[in-house]
Amino acid sequence: MSESKHHITGYGTYVLVWLGLLALTSLTVTVAGIDLGNFTLFVALTIAAIKSALVINIFMHIKFDEPIFKFFLLVSGATLFVIFALTFVDYSFR
Amino acid sequence: MANGNSAAITAKSFYEEGTTKAATGIRSWIFSTDHKRIGILYLISIAAFFFVGLIVGILMRLELIAPGQTIVDAQTYNQLFTLHGVIMIFLFIIPGIPAVFGNFFLPIQLGAQDVAFPRLNLLSWWVYIIGATLALISIVLPGGPMDTGWTFYIPYAVRTGTNVSLAIFAAFILGFSSMLTGLNFVTTVHRMRAPGMGWFKMPLFIWSTYATAWIQIIATPVVAITILLVIIERYFGVGIFDPALGGDPILYQHLFWIYSHPAVYIMILPAMGVVSEIIPTFSRRTIFGYKAVAMSSLAIAFVGYLVWAHHMFTSGMSETAQWIFSLLTYLVALPSGVKVFNWVATMYKGSIDPKPPFLWVMAFIFLFSIGGLTGLVLGSLATDIHLHDTYFVVAHFHYTMFGGTGTIFFAALFYWFPKMFGRMYNIKLASLSAGLFFIAFNTLYFPKFIMGYIGMPRRYFDYLPEFASLQVVSTIGSWLMLITVVLIFGNLIYSAFKGKRASMNPWGGVTLEWHISTPPPLHNFHEIPTVKHEPYDFSQLKELEHDS
Structure with missing residues (x-):
């Protein structure tokens, strides 16, 4: 562009x-x-x-890109974090 | 409403004008990038697979009409219930409402000429067809159809000799179709809204499709990766999930349900959006609590993401995880309740016109409420231990998915059919089929709640004599269901060709699809409209009549 x-x-x-x-x-x-x-x-x-x-x-190149891309990545990252956290609610307490 | 205005009568519809070089014939359809044609392509393919799934279901019920072997052996029965599940879930109910009605009506309701990426849209249909073809090939290849159940649980899915790899690879491909549709819808909603169409002026069908699109994008890759891991394990013996190879079978269940539970909301959310369209139109009242209904879609999408392990209470998961997931499961009831109460409040003191789409929605509210409430019984730890893997779960699932999404698929079909095909169906027959559906549905599935409660396990080919009478009732229900579905599609297919011409706005709806000619022109709007009204402001009806 x-x-x-x-x-x-x-x-x-x-x-x-x-x-x-x-x-x-x-x-x-x-x-x-x-x-x-x-x-x-x-x-x-x-x-x-x-x-x-x-x-x-x-x-x-995300560091130099528009904030909207950072936001979308953040959403995916947060989702991944939640998935990990909830899965470890099982694995850490077995 | 009067018939369409003069401009509408002279305008060519999207049937007469296409986007392809070929003006007519199959090429003008299968290579078309027009969102409306793609919607109809999806409708035909999805309805065809629905029939296959239905026939498989009827065969299963026939086998269960008497104890012992009746028409098929145990192995074939395992393959039948797997096929029924895979076809109904991956080929019918996940793509169902978004791919057919989302494609056709999302751009129109937004005031746009097409989706943001029309070619990607066509690609998503092709990917769907390729995935479906692979699934069908897996049935006929040596090894035979998969017999694992639609959940492909490990270790059995790694060890069975049936065609698991090809069938789950088909599910992998189908996942891409779903993600592409989701991407397209999110971009369309963000970028293609007509002037004046603020976020809170969007029809609620758009809100729910938008929330669904996010789940499609964020959840589907998880199952795609899981499927690849299963294939790697099957071919290379890498110990990921199979305990005999050092893997963890519960990890598989986590990964599978991280997608497959949000997938349940991919199935139900668009249906809830359709309900929020139909109720105001046939009550002649604006929706009660617009923002609450819109936000509850997002809330369901969000909370629905956090509850997957409630499928695993008896799998050997930690107790801490059990109560946390049970608690989170209960939270889903809140936004779902918000929706149901707002729908009922919308009808209060409305001027109700009980036309077929409305009758289907009434059936939905009743059936879905039973499905939802029995979900709480299963979400509760103590009762789930008793009911897990029984017919109770089967009944709950069918009440939510078939009584919920399936019913609304028909409701949407009866609501938008005149706009899509430009012709009207037989109203009396449509109302009759709604009533018959309600009876058939409860005859077929309600006995399963009782059987499950007294201990009938799911997926069993045989049963003890005490279940015999309820099994017969359920099988009779399946025949009634077959008759109903034939009536529905007979009415619609006949009317698509021979029905009376439909007017521009047969129901008196006010969202943008009712402002344009029937069937819509290729680019939907002769000029992009400017939105001035709230989405369900029925004072517009006078203006619309005036225009006509």
Whole structure:
């Protein structure tokens, strides 16, 4: 779209984010080997959430986009959070 | 109301003018991007599948007319109830009202010329047909039709030799059709409203279709992913759900119901929207509590998202989860109650005209109230333990889905038929069929409440002698139902070709579809209207008569 503002992200940023994602992936693998008890899943999900935030914001350009897209993403994210929370009402109390 | 105005009489209808190169013939339909033609395509395909599902249902009831094997063996019976469920749920009742009446009337009621993405709309019908074809192919391929029940519960769905993978892949494809329709409707409602059509001037059918569209978009991907996981598990033996492979079968139930419970609201919300259209028109009164009815649609969509695990009270879930989901389930009764009380209040002191659509709505309120209240019995933990997986659940489900959405599918058909086809059906026969439907429905399903309460399990091919008399009553009900459905469609199909020409506004409705000629022209409006009135302001009727 010609009238919308284009934000150009430098290659440097992309490479940095990519390296960050790789680092977080190796962190996930490392943490999987440690027994954290009830926190295992929580830690894995937190790392995954940080990774998807990076991808969505930088690679998918949502950070530089219109607020309406952020709102829709927020709705989906909130829905996902509610689904997780309610499912864990079962798993955490078995 | 007088017959259509002079402009309306001379204007070409959408039957005479299309969007395709081919002016007539099947190509002018199956490649048309006109929302009205797509609505009718959906109507024909959905009605065809409804008949298949109905015949399968009749065969099941026939098998159950006497204890022991009657017409089919146990394995075939398992396949029949699975087919009945899959066809009725995925091919009839989920797409039903939004795809047929939403497609046809949502743009018109908004004052738009089409939906926001007409080609995507056509694609969604094609995707529906592809999914349906795959489901049908899975019936005839070696291995035979799936026998898991429409819920595809694990571990059985991973281990059975029947064609589970293809059938659930069909459900995966059908999910895309549903999501595309949802996307289209949300965008249309946001972007295509006519000048003056503020959010709170939209007809309530739009509000409910809008709320439904959101569930279609947000919930359907969950089942799509779950289905893929089941297929991966079946082909590659990855232990996701099957406990023998280290998986968790309750996780499957969570994921399945995270979609399938909101799907129940995909089924019922548009029906509630239709009720909110029909009651004001035939009571000649504006809807009581417009904002409450509109907001209750959103509230049902929202709360309905949080109650899925009430299907799993006996599955071995934690007790904490059980009471939380039971509590949340009770909350759904609040917005549902808001709707029912507002509908009844709308009729109070109205000038009621008991034409067929109104009679169908009366049947709906009665049947749906029974369905809703028995839902509370099942939502309560103690009684659910007793009634879970019995005929009580089957009866409750049919009262809400068939007595609810199915009844309103017919009501909508009788309400909008003159506008869609430009002809009027036989009113007396339509009223008679509404009465007959009510009798047939209760004969067919009410005995199931009693049988379930005294312990008849669902999905069983055989039963103990004490259930015999009630089973016979229910089977007789199924024959009555068949006669009723033949009467309904016989009347409508005959009238679509040979009926008397319908006027522009046969019922005296005031939403925008009643302001345009019958059947509507290709672009709905010669010029985009400016909306000045509240949606159910019947003082407009005088203006409309004046225009005519």
